[in-house]
Amino acid sequence: MARRDLKNLTRFWSGRDSPGLSLMHADFQTQQFAPHRHEELVIAITEIGGSVIQSRGVVDNADTSALLVFNPSEPHAGWMGASCHWRYRSLYLEQSALDDLSHALGTDRIPYFTRNWIADPELASNLHALHRALDGEHDPLLQRELMVTSFGALFRRHGSGGLRVEPVPRDRVRVERAIEYIRARLAMPISLADLSDTLDLTQFQVIRLFKRTIGMTPHAYVLQLRLDAARRYLATGSPIGDAAVAAGFYDQSSLTHHFKRSYGLTPLQFARATRA
Incomplete structure (x- = not known):
C-alpha cells in the first residue's frame, strides 16, 4: 500500500512468505514523528539524508547507512533536523516473526538492544540487501538466507548477551x-x-x-547448479523457457537475469554459440 502527498511517499506491505513481518520504504522531505512506540521489533536503515532520533533521553543523529534498532514497546521520536531529504527502509517484526527467527537461529530468546543507533556499515548493508530482496524478485531461498544471516549477525554482535551458535559436527x-x-x-x-x-x-x-x-551459501550453490543444468539443456537444443523451468528457475526472465550476472551473456547468445 502506497501513500503519497506533495513531499512525502511511503509504501507499507506485509512479508509475502514471512508471517508477522511488515516492511516500509519511506521517502520524506517534511516528516516529523511524534513520540510513539511499536509493539514490534523495528529495524531501520537510512538510504539518503538523515534524521535525529530521540529515545531513552538520548538524542542520536542517524546519517546515511545508519542502522537503527528499537525494542518492542520502546518509546521514541524522530525528525529530519538539518536534512532536507530522508529516505529509509524499515522492518517490523511481530512476536510470531521473532519466534520464527529464534527457531531458525537455535536460540530460546531474542536479545534486548541497549543502543538504538548502531555503527556497523557491513550489517546495515546486509539488512538493506534483505529489504530490497523482500521488495523485489520473489526468491524465497535467497530471502530466507538473508533474513537468517543478517539477523543472526545483528543478535550476535549487538544484542545483550550475544548469540552463541553450536558448532556443526561431521x-x-x-x-x-x-x-x-x-x-x-x-x-x-x-x-x-x-x-x-x-x-x-x-x-x-x-x-x-x-x-x-x-x-558458498545454500542459495548461491543452488543457483549455480541450476545455471549448470540450464546450460546443458540449452546446449542440447531446448527452448529457453523450457530450459529455465526444467532447471528450476521461476521463468525465462529469471534465468536470463542470473545468466547475464554470472556469465556476461544471455541464454540466447549461449544457445546460438553452442549449437553452432
Missing part, C-alpha cells in the same frame, strides 16, 4: 547429504527449512556449514 557427511538432497529436487522449490530438517541443524547452522565447506 561437516563432510552432512554437506554430502545436503548436495544429494538438492540435486534430487533441483527443478522444485528448495527451502532453507527443508535443508534444516534434512540435516537436523538450525537454519543458521546450515548456512555456516555451506560457507565453511563449499565456500
Whole structure:
C-alpha cells in the first residue's frame, strides 16, 4: 500500500512468505514523528539524508547507512533536523516473526538492544540487501538466507548477551547429504527449512556449514547448479523457457537475469554459440 502527498511517499506491505513481518520504504522531505512506540521489533536503515532520533533521553543523529534498532514497546521520536531529504527502509517484526527467527537461529530468546543507533556499515548493508530482496524478485531461498544471516549477525554482535551458535559436527557427511538432497529436487522449490530438517541443524547452522565447506551459501550453490543444468539443456537444443523451468528457475526472465550476472551473456547468445 502506497501513500503519497506533495513531499512525502511511503509504501507499507506485509512479508509475502514471512508471517508477522511488515516492511516500509519511506521517502520524506517534511516528516516529523511524534513520540510513539511499536509493539514490534523495528529495524531501520537510512538510504539518503538523515534524521535525529530521540529515545531513552538520548538524542542520536542517524546519517546515511545508519542502522537503527528499537525494542518492542520502546518509546521514541524522530525528525529530519538539518536534512532536507530522508529516505529509509524499515522492518517490523511481530512476536510470531521473532519466534520464527529464534527457531531458525537455535536460540530460546531474542536479545534486548541497549543502543538504538548502531555503527556497523557491513550489517546495515546486509539488512538493506534483505529489504530490497523482500521488495523485489520473489526468491524465497535467497530471502530466507538473508533474513537468517543478517539477523543472526545483528543478535550476535549487538544484542545483550550475544548469540552463541553450536558448532556443526561431521561437516563432510552432512554437506554430502545436503548436495544429494538438492540435486534430487533441483527443478522444485528448495527451502532453507527443508535443508534444516534434512540435516537436523538450525537454519543458521546450515548456512555456516555451506560457507565453511563449499565456500558458498545454500542459495548461491543452488543457483549455480541450476545455471549448470540450464546450460546443458540449452546446449542440447531446448527452448529457453523450457530450459529455465526444467532447471528450476521461476521463468525465462529469471534465468536470463542470473545468466547475464554470472556469465556476461544471455541464454540466447549461449544457445546460438553452442549449437553452432
